[in-house]
Amino acid sequence: MLGLERDADETAIKAAYRKKVKSAHPDTGGDPDEFGRITTSYDLLKDPVRRKVYDDTGYDPQLADVADLKGLVVLESLINDMILDEREPGSFDPVAALRRKLTDDVLKSRFNILELERHRGRIRQHVDRLGRRPEKDVLGSMLRARTQSISEAIKAAEAQIDAIERAYSMLEGYSYELMPLERPEDNDVSEEEDSAEDDAFSEATIGPPKAAE
Missing domain, CATH: 1.10.287.110 (DnaJ domain)
Structure with missing residues (x-):
């Protein structure tokens, strides 16, 4: 501008x-x-x-957009993995690796939510089954506080999933050029060496040639 x-x-x-x-x-x-x-x-x-x-x-x-900023934070945390990977650039696809990592993180977060919901349900059942309670319901208060903490953890996990999905969407449109695979004729091996290796392989797999009758 x-x-x-x-x-x-x-x-x-x-x-x-x-x-x-x-x-x-x-x-x-x-x-x-x-x-x-x-x-x-x-x-x-x-x-x-x-x-x-x-x-x-x-x-x-x-x-x-706040959602974009949260997605940027997620991507920023993964950039070091891409930079510090010691493999030769072009020998692997770092963009695909980022996508796989984000997908794995979403699955882990969703599994964590399921576990938290299971624990919250169990606590609520305990609260419902408490019979006569003293005037100061210490046990009930603790259980309800734990339920609230779990609910907040679920909300945080859901927000993290949203951020990860936004980060994933930011990778749309990217491609990565890989080095071409090395062709056999590019190897520095003589025809005699190739023939010797082929004979050795044949002998190891199908046995030595039969003597002529």
């Missing part, structure tokens, strides 16, 4: 904003929508924290 380089400093940002805003200001006949976008861009770039997040992710932390 401001025509700036990525590494523009504060002075360059201010100069570009003042130049743009002169012609875009509604009081001088400019487009209000364009003026708003220019002002938003300036506000983002002069805030070092917002600018850092935008440079790293392409999202403005103050204007982006």
